[in-house]
Amino acid sequence: xxxxxxxxxxxxxxxxxxxxxxxxxxxxxxxxxxxxxxxxxxxxxxxxxxxxxxxxxxxxxxxxxxxxxxxxxxxxxxxxxxxxxxxxxxxxxxxxxxxxxxxxxxxxxxxxxxxxxxxxxxxxxxxxxxxxxxxxxxxxxxxxxxxxxxxxxxxxxxxxxxxxxxxxxxxxxxxxxxxxxxxxxxxxxxx
Numbered sequence: 001x002x003x004x005x006x007x008x009x010x011x012x013x014x015x016x017x018x019x020x021x022x023x024x025x026x027x028x029x030x031x032x033x034x035x036x037x038x039x040x041x042x043x044x045x046x047x048x049x050x051x052x053x054x055x056x057x058x059x060x061x062x063x064x065x066x067x068x069x070x071x072x073x074x075x076x077x078x079x080x081x082x083x084x085x086x087x088x089x090x091x092x093x094x095x096x097x098x099x100x101x102x103x104x105x106x107x108x109x110x111x112x113x114x115x116x117x118x119x120x121x122x123x124x125x126x127x128x129x130x131x132x133x134x135x136x137x138x139x140x141x142x143x144x145x146x147x148x149x150x151x152x153x154x155x156x157x158x159x160x161x162x163x164x165x166x167x168x169x170x171x172x173x174x175x176x177x178x179x180x181x182x183x184x185x186x187x188x189x190x191x
Contacts (some may be wrong), residue, residue, distance in 0.1 A: 033066035040137030044175030060137035
């Protein structure tokens with residue numbers, strides 16, 4: 001069996017947001033059995049929840065993941081690795097919708113659907129369709145992707161959400177330079 005394509009959402013709104021996400025992508029690429037296959041543009045997004053927070057920086061990374069014995073072992077192993085990375089990057093437990101040093105979400109894992117309670121893991125991630133801050137970067141990597149159980153492609157879901165949230169909800173601000181592992185700013189449309 002070949003590698004599974006996974007998509008992981010990344011977000012941060014505390015500290016050096018761009019630097020944290022760049023370092024997290026490098027750390028993902030160093031996980032055993034994982035290689036980064038692609039990285040979306042970097043997006044500035046409005047926070048969900050208390051409005052006094054800074055804007056987030058969000059991106060999505062496409063990973064090629066070497067399967068373990070079962071899909072459940074592959075998914076839970078990857079989730080464990082993601083949670084370990086969050087902790088290494090200083091994430092602390094807080095109330096829901098609070099600011100984050102680093103947030104890593106397993107969005108999609110191949111063509112698999114899972115709903116586990118221990119650990120709490122649902123694949124595809126249950127709220128992707130309603131979050132422009134995930135759909136915008138996911139569309140960069142897989143516009144024709146139709147996650148298992150979805151009635152539409154990522155591009156179509158993105159357009160639907162964009163009509164609801166508006167273009168300011170997720171603004172591209174950087175492009176990933178894989179060679180130097182950092183974000184390069186996008187030219188401002190006003191310049």
